[in-house]
Amino acid sequence: MSRRPLRHTPAPRIAGPVGLPRLLAAPCRDHAEHLARYGPLPALHSRAERAGLIAEVEASGLRGRGGGAFPTGRKLRAVADGGRSPVVVANCAEGEPASHKDSVLVRRAPHLVIDGAVVAASAVGAETIHFVVDRADGQARAALAHAIAERGAEMARPDAWRIVEVPSRYVAGEESALVNFLNGNEARPVTVPPRPYERGVRGKPTLVQNVETLADVALIARYGAAWFGAMGTKDQPGSVLATVVGAVGRPGVYEFEGGATFTDVLAAAGGSLADLGAILVGGYFGTWLDPADAAKLSLAQGVLQRAGATLGCGVVAALPSECCGVAETARVARYLASESAGQCGPCVHGLDAVAGALEALTAGHATAGTLADLDRWLGDIEGRGACHLPDAAVGFVRSARRVFAADFQQHEQRRVCAHARRPGVLPLPDPATREWSFR
């Protein structure tokens, strides 16, 4: 059979929605209702139309929402210019225990995600889309499968798409690990370069995009870059999906305008900055912030970057002031160490040592050298791995050293705080059902 880029039917533009929600509107009953609400997805028949879509995404300022914040337009262009019939990977494998926004998006608006994957595939000339979901996320898988089945001709070609379940591991959703898995190997990161956009699935240039990013691409394709940037800030145009957890009244996934303040973010989830000890932004590869500093910051990559933080995957975790930041940091550090793919020495040994030092501090077993060792290891580990897991752990623990400096001092003097034994606030996988396989 003939192999050609995915196509869909052209139609006139309709006006985009004003204000929120953009991505998390009420679920559509079916594809017809989805089309009635958002309008048809513009078709990209000519080379000029394909280049136009990429230029529009570039102009929109959209950045990847999986955590890397890489400019989406630039990635699209790199894959489109790579030739050799590229592949698109729509990434819904969150890996991050605190994050649910990708899963919620796929369950709520599967057609928007599929639209984004289809139009991105069309723009770069890809024939195949791999929809990747966490193995434990049966609901996201079912929502995608059901929505794809509804779409008829455009997805009917046998090799147009497949849904792939990946192991529930922290690094499995990392680009190179994902491509490695799709190539029949374990979901462990590999040494880059070559990066997936150069040589990925079956050696082809591969566009790995987070599903929230793709949903935004679907809207930009319909309504344009100017519409996209009409919400949010120049630094963070459009909307942002955030998972708000911890000490808030209504934890969950929310959609905010780009640049929403943390005061607003916590208020939306039924909480407040006022009575908190710290907030964690960006997930477990993110950064602890002092509430007084967080009050001046917002959901915007540039703003957070200037403060030494990152938007990451959009997790905002509120730590009550009566909780022990050292204990929380130790629990997450041990989790990250246990999620090492076991390939790079500095990660395998370094993260274990860092977690061990934090556990000793938490339990009041620290010796005179524990803090000095910890800080030296953090310096040594950074930048020394195939993937960014070691850097993530280092950034996370370093931010804890800043924000919980007083707690660390107390713990170093073997004063066990009364809160160290309390159950943790930051969510971690259930040990009973946790997955250990990379296959």
Place this chain on the structure above:
Amino acid sequence: MSQKLVVDWIKCDAHGICAELLPEWIRLDDWGYPVIDEREIPAALMAHARRAVTACPTLALRLDKVRAAGGKR
């Protein structure tokens, strides 16, 4: 042309030979893995750097061209 030493961390097995051959530029961390000065290697050390690369039993060490300023992605 200026060059720097780069480690493939998946291949590196902490043999430590590189640090023995080039202690001016490479030390070992607490677990025996190399910590390498990331700057470009001075001309005077280039011969030793090449020897370290050749001696690595797992071929984990290599010399990369230092990208010109502004060439970073």
